[in-house]
Amino acid sequence: MYKHAWKPVLAVSLSLAVLGACSSNSANVGSSASPQGSTAASAGPKKEISISVFDRGTVPAEEGSYENNRWTKWINENAPAKVTWVPVPRGQAQQKLSTLIASGSAPDLIWEYDRNYIAQLANQGAIQPIDGYIEKYSTTLKKYLSEHPELKSAMTINGKTYAITTSRSVDGIANHGIWIRQDWLDKLGLKTPTTTEELVEVAKKFKDADPDGNGKADTVPIVFNGNAIQIIRAFFSVNENQWYLEDGKMKFGRTLDRYKDSIAYQKSLFDQGLLDKEYITDSNFQRARQMWTTGKAGIYFSSWNMENEFKDLKKNVPDAKMVPLEPVASKYGKNGLYQELPANILVAFNSQMKEDKIEAAIKFLDWMIEKGDMVMKYGEENVHYKLVDNVIPQKLDADKFRKEVSYANEYAIVSDFSLKAEWFPAMAAQDAESQEYAKLKTQSLNTALKNKYRRDIAFNPDFAEASQLIATFHPIATQIEVKAVTGGSAMTPETAMEEVRKEWKRLGGDNVEKLAQEWYEKNKAFLN
Structure with missing residues (x-):
């Protein structure tokens, strides 16, 4: 053990x-x-x-x-x-x-x-x-x-x-997870989504087809906790805070075309009303959790282990069936969700x-x-x-x-x-609800680890110039991204990407990339 x-x-x-x-x-x-x-x-x-x-x-x-x-x-x-x-x-x-x-x-x-x-x-x-x-x-x-x-x-x-x-x-290696209402899929005759495009189509049905059956247009397709944006990033094999080896060259995630594609996808979800539009102000994600546990949301970008959310959902909607969903594939293929x-x-x-x-x-x-x-x-x-x-x-x-x-x-x-994942039923309390979740927990952990998460090097460069640049760059890039996602036609993903790269360069990104390459060549045997 x-x-x-x-x-x-x-x-x-x-x-x-x-x-x-x-x-x-x-x-x-x-x-x-x-x-x-x-x-x-x-x-x-x-x-x-x-x-x-x-x-x-x-x-x-x-x-x-x-x-x-x-x-x-x-x-x-x-x-x-x-x-x-x-x-x-x-x-x-x-x-x-x-x-x-x-x-x-x-x-x-x-x-x-x-x-x-x-x-x-x-x-x-x-x-x-x-x-x-x-x-x-x-x-x-x-x-x-x-x-x-x-x-x-x-x-x-x-x-x-x-x-x-x-x-x-x-x-603890597994971290992020996606959950979907299987009972909603079954009710609407939908297949489990396997691509980014299919996820959008399912989300549209969850928004428009009254999956909770109350005759009201009050469902939100996708809600999330703090992991959500990284889950969308993972679809496109990028993380804004990681360095990657692109043709042997060290590049920061937020400067890559894959990052632009993740912004575009997030914006598409937002513009179509497939995300809860109050997520910007839902800083502690209590609104998202409430929507999920009261049966008003169909897809939850969150963590692989959601026992409390499962039990609270079952109290409010006894027939609900939440199941783990594998990450969907984009044009870059299928990447695992974030793993530690x-x-x-x-x-x-x-x-x-x-x-x-x-x-x-x-x-x-x-x-x-x-x-x-x-x-x-x-x-x-x-x-x-x-x-x-x-x-x-x-x-x-x-x-x-x-x-x-x-x-x-x-x-x-x-x-x-x-x-071990298979121990969860033996570890859980023996009442029916706990056993139901324990089996689901085993399934969820195995799902979370099924696909390898892209990480080109074990650790990011830790020299002072990189840390200082990223600390300054991060809030600026985040502000640009939020404007692109939520601002309608005010800023396209392409314009956002231009602005992000411009700020990276202005803050000394070219020099830091040069130092990062030197750091990698010096430490690459240490970074496997």
Whole structure:
């Protein structure tokens, strides 16, 4: 299941942890149901550290907040350091972290999935290299990293180790997903779309043919969360934030003709009313989610795992049937939806940290990967899950898990865990609805990984000139794109592309491309 499958020490610590908890089913923070334990490090005052955490808005009010809940308390009772968690909104994480860094109030440990951002912080001097500290203070992580040499390139920036990471489980490699209402397809006698053109035709039917049968023109064909634009990009084998090898030359995704084609397709969907036109102001995607879960949308550009959306849709529309959809092919062929690299979260150390705090932080990460990560993912044994065949954690109560545990995964910033898609039915609660989704979840994960995602090089160039240019260029190019998509005849995709390339050149893109080519030639053996 993972490298050190259900280590005996973890089993002991979990058993101790639940002694005080399994006597009560109360969900109130601080109640007798809150996790208890005696797995803490040696007695005495603990060093205090602070760590960023993504705020996804999923902590129920009765559980507390991201800063204070049953799991933050459990961590501070059992970990070798006392942790203050600093929430940053998931949709604006980098902006918020950068603001905190600029003001001198950033947490000690700063993490992101985006290696480009970590490289940017390294080049700015906001984080520090930690090679010697891992060797000096780590035990578990040091051993783990020596057994996973494929992670070294992700952690290395300018020849030094600037972050700690662990391997992604297969469910972490998959990221984006497309869902479609199969019952709508069946009702309207439509086939599953396999090309960009067929997707448009299906969307038109979903808009005009009253698929929900209420006699009103109130359905929206396509809604999406934050992954949507990247899903459209994937149809055209491009990502605006990636570099590509075009005939052996390094080119930035947003300067390619394929990028123009993705803008044109997005504009076509918008102009025909096939996208919810309020998506520009739906910054937290709550409107999109509501439209999907109330049965008013037919296609959802989102993530491969949408359990909450599935269950809420079934509550509102019991006969609804949502199924995963493969990415559709464009004139460039079929490209997989976005898939992550093997490295998971990248945990960086604030450059203002002194050695005593660095020592405490590394020992905390050792503890998290050795003992804490499984608790954060699955809760307490015999309270939230039981072990099947001494290996597979099976949820005991889906609603209880959703309420009390699902948000805790945010705290497992390093983890030695991996699973298989076919385990989902055994892992899920055994009620009919949970089992229905578990089978769908297996199907969705396999669908998400079925087609290889185009990534010409493992990592983008991380030299300072590239990071600075892209940071300046990104909002300008985004503004041009939004104008082209939503502005009607005000700007064509061709004009938008001309403007994007003009801005790229104005900001020094030609020189950065030259430097990127030199960087690639120097590092290409490292970028496979």
